Every structure is written in C-alpha cells, then in structure tokens.
Amino acid sequence: MFYTDNKLQYPVRVDAPNPLFARALQQAIGGVEGEIRVAMQYFFQACGARGNPKFRDLLMNTAAEELGHIEMLATAVALNLEGAPLSLQEQMAKDAAIGAVMGGINLKNLLSSGLSAMPVDSDGVPFDMSHIYASGNIAADMTANIAAESTGRTLAVRLYNMTDDTGMRDMLQYLIARDTMHQNQWLAALEELGGFAAFPIPNSHPQADEKTEFSYAYLGFQADGSAPVPGRWSDGPSIDGKGKFTAGVLEPSAQVPNLGKAKPNSGAQIEQT
Known part of the structure; x- marks a missing residue:
C-alpha cells in the first residue's frame, strides 16, 4: 500500500522558465535512464523478491522514493513550461517564441497535456517498460x-550542466546525491x-x-587470426576468484550450418523444397 501527504520530497524551484529545458527534463522522467524506469524496476523486483525479506523492503522503499522523484521532475517540467506560447500565430513575430516552439519545445507537452509533464522521453516517445529488469x-x-x-546519475549531471537556473541546479544536485546513495546501497x-x-x-x-x-x-575474433589486445581480463585470477583468465584465438568448428530443404506448404520457393 502506498500513501501520499501531497508534499514534494524536495523543494522544486524554477527561477527562469525554459520550455527547451522542460523537454530535456522529460528524459529524466520517461527516458530509458529516467525515474519511471527505476521506480518500476525496483517495484517489480520487490514484488518478486524471495528469501530474506530485508531485500524486498530495500527495493520497495527505494521504488517509493523514485515515485517521489517523478513528482518532482513533473513539477519542474510544468514550471519550466510557464510562459510557453499557446498560439503559434500570436507568437510568430517573437524570435524567442519561434525558437522555443520550432527549435526545442516538445509539442506533446502543449498539445496533449496542456503544458504539463508526460510519461515520455525528450523526443515525446512514451516509456514502454521494455527496460524493466526484474529477474527473480x-x-x-x-x-x-x-x-x-x-x-x-550520468543523465542528471548532463542536465545540471545544461542549465544556469539556480533552482533547477539545486534540485538536480539533490537527485545526483540520491543517485550516489542508490549506487552505494x-x-x-x-x-x-x-x-x-556471488x-x-x-x-x-x-x-x-x-x-x-x-x-x-578471453577470445579474439580478429580476421587475421591475431591474438586479442591484452588486459586485466586476459591474464591473472578471475574477478570472482574461481578461475584464471587466459587469452586465445577461437578456432571455428568443422560444422557448416545446413538446415536442409524447406517443408512443403511453408511458403518457400519451389527451389527450396
């Protein structure tokens, strides 16, 4: 069961609304590196966690936190869209508006959500859950x-470097700090x-x-048959401590793939059957 107190996890302030930055922030919501991804990943991992219940608690607790991050970023997107043109015709004479609309603003934020955030990435592509990894x-x-x-965290740092807005930088430094903690946990x-x-x-x-x-x-697949470039992964004890790295060139087997003839009525050409 989830609860809400209608308060943001961390204050969100936008000093100078920027529709282009609103589009960039959408990546942190609905991109493959974004908060929807991790919230759903941790949630489904928690739902399928067997064994010591402390791991389920860790996962579900963090999933709940990530939902709060989505709320923060959605608020930031909406605040950055303040002042975005509602009518292209009215703004045609204003270079700044033309630049925002034609050169940056995600029109889905205008046309589909009324200047609000959406579960999409910076190109307006909906997040489809294909990057949720919960293996059991x-x-x-x-x-x-x-x-x-x-x-x-890499994305949050890039977003931080994209803006000079003091409020946005403060929020992003919070999110960067939480990513630091989550990596460590x-x-x-x-x-x-x-x-x-393990x-x-x-x-x-x-x-x-x-x-x-x-x-x-460590196997090399160079066309000339030369040995692969050496590294820590090609010599010495394996990282898991259960073996020893070696390096070599893989020799092909004698088997030649031959699937035989196609079955009748399979839609193949006569020459295949």
Missing part, C-alpha cells in the same frame, strides 16, 4: 540496479550476497557442468 535473482537484480543508477546489498564471489550469477548452477575451458577464456 536478487544478485542479478542488484547488478542491473547499479547500472540503472549509474546511467541515471545496491553495491552494499551485492556485498551482503558475497560481492564478487558471480557467476546464478551461483546455483554447478560450474563443473559448464564447458569450463571457456569459462575464463
């Missing part, structure tokens, strides 16, 4: 969450699960049953 494996989910918060959760020793994920599959000669081999 807690270690895999924590790893995905680290990446999600890393890309989210997912890393801490992964550490409780064994850290690097890999390979899932750890429930017996490694002895896999093709172990390929488990820690």
